[in-house]
Amino acid sequence: MWSLRGRMAIVGVAEAGLGVAPKGWTPMDVTAEASLRALADAGLSVRDVDGVFSASAYYQMASVELAEYLGIKPRYTDSTQIGGSSFMTHVEHAVGAISAGLMDVALIAYGSTQRTDSGRLVTQAKPFAYEEPFRPRHPVSMYSLVASRHMHQYGTTREQLAEVAVQARAWARLNAAAFERGPLSIQDVITSRMISEPLTSRDCCLVTDGAGAVIITSAERARDLKQPPVYLLGTGTAHWHRHISQMPDLTVTAAVESGQRAYARAGLGPADIDTVQLYDAFTINTIVFLEDLGFCRKGEGGPFSANGAIAPGGRLPVNTNGGGLSYCHPGMYSIFVLIEAVRQTRGECGERQIKDVEVSLAQGNGGVFSSQITLILGNGATV
Amino acid sequence: MSDERKAPAAEYVRRLDAGHLAYQECRDCGHRFHYPRISCPSCSSRAVEFRDSRGLGTVYARTVVHSRNEPPYNVVLVDLDEGFRIMSRVDGVANDAVQIGLRVRLKGIEPGRDGVMPAPVFQPAEAR
Numbered sequence: 001m002w003s004l005r006g007r008m009a010i011v012g013v014a015e016a017g018l019g020v021a022p023k024g025w026t027p028m029d030v031t032a033e034a035s036l037r038a039l040a041d042a043g044l045s046v047r048d049v050d051g052v053f054s055a056s057a058y059y060q061m062a063s064v065e066l067a068e069y070l071g072i073k074p075r076y077t078d079s080t081q082i083g084g085s086s087f088m089t090h091v092e093h094a095v096g097a098i099s100a101g102l103m104d105v106a107l108i109a110y111g112s113t114q115r116t117d118s119g120r121l122v123t124q125a126k127p128f129a130y131e132e133p134f135r136p137r138h139p140v141s142m143y144s145l146v147a148s149r150h151m152h153q154y155g156t157t158r159e160q161l162a163e164v165a166v167q168a169r170a171w172a173r174l175n176a177a178a179f180e181r182g183p184l185s186i187q188d189v190i191t192s193r194m195i196s197e198p199l200t201s202r203d204c205c206l207v208t209d210g211a212g213a214v215i216i217t218s219a220e221r222a223r224d225l226k227q228p229p230v231y232l233l234g235t236g237t238a239h240w241h242r243h244i245s246q247m248p249d250l251t252v253t254a255a256v257e258s259g260q261r262a263y264a265r266a267g268l269g270p271a272d273i274d275t276v277q278l279y280d281a282f283t284i285n286t287i288v289f290l291e292d293l294g295f296c297r298k299g300e301g302g303p304f305s306a307n308g309a310i311a312p313g314g315r316l317p318v319n320t321n322g323g324g325l326s327y328c329h330p331g332m333y334s335i336f337v338l339i340e341a342v343r344q345t346r347g348e349c350g351e352r353q354i355k356d357v358e359v360s361l362a363q364g365n366g367g368v369f370s371s372q373i374t375l376i377l378g379n380g381a382t383v
Numbered sequence: 384m385s386d387e388r389k390a391p392a393a394e395y396v397r398r399l400d401a402g403h404l405a406y407q408e409c410r411d412c413g414h415r416f417h418y419p420r421i422s423c424p425s426c427s428s429r430a431v432e433f434r435d436s437r438g439l440g441t442v443y444a445r446t447v448v449h450s451r452n453e454p455p456y457n458v459v460l461v462d463l464d465e466g467f468r469i470m471s472r473v474d475g476v477a478n479d480a481v482q483i484g485l486r487v488r489l490k491g492i493e494p495g496r497d498g499v500m501p502a503p504v505f506q507p508a509e510a511r
Binding site: 130135136145146148193198 | 418460501
C-alpha cells in the first residue's frame with residue numbers, strides 16, 4: 001500500500017504583520033509578505049512555486065488573487081475554504097497533488113487585517129436559517145453550547161476552562177511575537193466581560209491582524225534546501241456536521257476520526273507526540289481536542305490540563321506559541337498552528353523550545369467544531 | 384405533484400405558520416430529523432414525510448448571550464421527544480433557570496420577518 005509517511009516535507013514557514021499590520025497594508029499585502037519570507041526561509045524563490053493555496057474572508061478566489069499579486073502562473077491552484085482549518089487541509093491537498101505529479105512546490109498562505117479593519121471577526125459565513133432567529137453570537141455561542149454540555153456531562157469546571165487561557169498566556173510570555181504577554185490569572189478570566197455563558201472575553205481567541213505562509217515539497221526536493229526538512233508523517237481529515245444544532249454529540253468532535261487517521265498513517269500514537277499544537281479559538285477547544293486526540297480519556301480534559309499540566313514545565317507541551325488565545329488570531333488560525341509545530345520540530349523556538357522534539361501534532365479546526373484536520377510532523381530522525 | 388416534490392423548506396414553513404413544529408421521518412429506515420431535506424441523511428431514501436411534533440422536549444445545551452445593547456437572552460439546543468434536535472429559546476423563566484435537563488414544551492411560533500425563518504419557541508413544561 002502506498003504510504004505518504006516521509007514523502008513530503010515542509011521546508012519554509014513565516015509570519016508577517018502579526019498583531020497590528022503596517023498602516024495601510026491590505027490583507028493581500030501581508031499575505032504576500034509572509035509568502036516571500038517563507039520562500040526565503042526555504043531558500044526558494046517565487047519562480048519555484050507552481051502550486052498556490054489560499055483561503056480568505058476577503059478574497060473569494062484567494063489562490064488566484066495571491067498568484068496574480070506575486071506574479072505566479074501556477075499549474076495547480078486551490079482556494080478550498082472550509083473555515084479556519086483550511087490551510088492545514090491545503091497541506092493534505094498538496095500532498096495528493098505532488099504525489100500525483102501535478103505540481104512540485106506548494107505555497108500555502110493566509111493573511112488578514114481584521115483588527116485594523118473592524119476590531120472583530122471578518123467572516124463570509126451566513127447564519128444558518130434554522131438557527132438565525134435565536135441570534136446566537138457566531139461563533140462563540142456555539143462553542144459555549146459545547147462548553148455547557150461538557151460541564152454538565154463531565155463536571156468540567158469554570159476554573160478548568162480559565163486555566164487553559166492562563167497556561168496559553170504563560171507560553172505567550174516566552175514568545176516575543178505573541179500579542180498578549182501580560183500576566184493573567186484564573187480570576188481575571190472568570191471576571192472578564194461575559195460574552196456567551198459560560199465563556200468570557202478571555203475564553204475567546206484574540207482579534208488580531210496577521211499573515212502566515214508555509215512551503216511544502218517532496219522529500220527529494222527538500223534534501224538540498226536551506227532548512228532541515230520537517231516531514232509529514234501522517235494526515236487525517238474528518239467532518240461530521242456543519243452547524244452546531246446538527247452536531248451528534250456536543251462533547252465529541254470529528255477530531256477523533258481525523259486523529260485516528262493521522263496516527264495510523266504515521267504509525268504513531270499519542271504517547272509518541274512531543275509537542276501538541278491545537279486550534280484554540282476558545283478555551284473549551286483545548287480540553288475537547290486533548291480528549292479526542294487520545295491524550296486523555298473523554299471527559300477528563302479538564303482535570304488533565306489543570307494545575308499547570310499544559311503550561312511551560314508541565315507534563316505535555318500544548319500551544320507553545322501562546323495559541324489563538326494569546327499569540328495571534330487573524331480570523332482563520334490553522335496556518336499558525338502548523339507554523340509552530342514546524343518550528344518546534346526544527347528546534348528553533350528559543351526560550352519556549354521543548355527539548356529533543358522529534359514529533360509534533362497539529363490540529364486544525366473549522367466552523368463550529370466542524371471540519372477537522374490532523375497533521376503529524378517529524379524531523380529527520382523519524383524517517 | 385406528490386407531496387414529496389414540494390420544496391422541503393416551504394412545507395416546513397407552511398406548518399410553522401399553522402402553529403406546528405414539523406420534522407421529517409424516513410419511511411424506509413425510520414430515522415427522524417430536522418431540518419427539512421429531500422432525502423434521509425441516514426439512508427439516502429427519498430421516502431421522507433413530514434410529521435408534526437408534540438412539542439415536548441428536554442434542554443440539551445444552553446448559553447446566555449450578553450450584549451451591551453439589550454438584556455441577556457438564552458439560546459438552547461432542545462432534544463424533542465420524537466428524537467430530533469433544534470436550536471431555540473426558552474421563555475417565561477429566568478435565564479438562570481434555563482438549565483440542561485429542563486423539560487420544555489412548545490410555547491408558540493414567532494412569525495418570520497425580513498427573510499428570517501419563523502421561530503419555534505419553548506417554555507418550561509410545567510408552565511400554564
